[in-house]
Amino acid sequence: MAHTGSLLFLVLCLALCWAGESTGLTAHSRLNRDDEVLVSESAECDTDPDKPRTKYEIRKAEEMERRQVQLSRNEKATKEVKKQKRREDYEALQEKLAKEKVAQEEARKNRQLKYEEEVEERAQKKLKAQAPTVDPRDPSARGSVTLRLKGPSNIPSLTLEVPLGQRLGVVAQKGSEHFRMKDINKVRLIFHGEVLKRSDTAEMHGFRQGDVLDIKQDS
Structure with a gap:
């Protein structure tokens, strides 16, 4: 009899526990559903253009x-x-x-x-x-030098073979005739900007082959 009473008490306890768990799960599910509805409604309110903004x-x-x-x-x-x-x-x-x-x-x-x-x-x-080698001690073997006289631009230049011992006055005379200069006394020979004396010889100025002399007539 005592054993039968213990079994009944145990069965009653198990039934009460099962009922409590079922009730708790049901309440928890209901709370979750309520939260979802609130979140959904809040989202709808946030996207509502007519809702006044804070x-x-x-x-x-x-x-x-x-x-x-x-x-x-x-x-x-x-x-x-x-x-x-x-x-x-x-x-x-x-x-x-x-x-x-x-x-x-x-x-x-x-x-x-x-x-x-x-x-x-x-x-x-x-x-x-x-150029031929010249012995300065032998006046007859001094040789010559080729000079080019440059005058007015409209007349071609004049090339002369001038003996080294020849005076430059002869060169001026030939140049004045070639360039048709009328007054020989006004004719000047110029070399590197220096007016040459007619009494000088070609040898005195150490001319090289092909040197250019300017010839001008003073006005």
């Missing part, structure tokens, strides 16, 4: 708008800075190329001038080597 929402929207405007200005300013930088780089490159071009042209002119000087020097050496 001061916080207005300030937040204005702040977002100001940020968007500032961002747009910053992007525009950045583009302008990059554009200006590209323009400055292009101008600097053009200036550099122009300077390099000037330097290259100057170097080319210098090379050309040096080449012409070397050619002239070789020609002078060749003329000097071809």
Whole structure:
């Protein structure tokens, strides 16, 4: 009898526990469903355009708008800075190329001038080597030198074979006849800017083969 009473008590306890758990689960499920409905309604209210906005929402929207405007200005300013930088780089490159071009042209002119000087020097050496050797102690073997007289531009120059012992007055006489100068007394021979005396000889001035003398008539 005592054993039967214990079993009944145990069965009653199990039944009460099962009923409590079932009731708790049902209440918890109901609470979850209520929360979902509240969240859904809140979301619908937030997206409702007719719903009046709070001061916080207005300030937040204005702040977002100001940020968007500032961002747009910053992007525009950045583009302008990059554009200006590209323009400055292009101008600097053009200036550099122009300077390099000037330097290259100057170097080319210098090379050309040096080449012409070397050619002239070789020609002078060749003329000097071809000139006969003169013994200064033998007046009869002094030899001669080829001189070119340059006068008015409209008359061709005159080339003369001048004996080294010959006076320059003879050269002036021949030059005045060639260039049709009327007054021999006004004729002047000029070499490297120096007016030569007629009484001088070609030997006294150390002329080289092919030297050019200017002949002019004083007005």
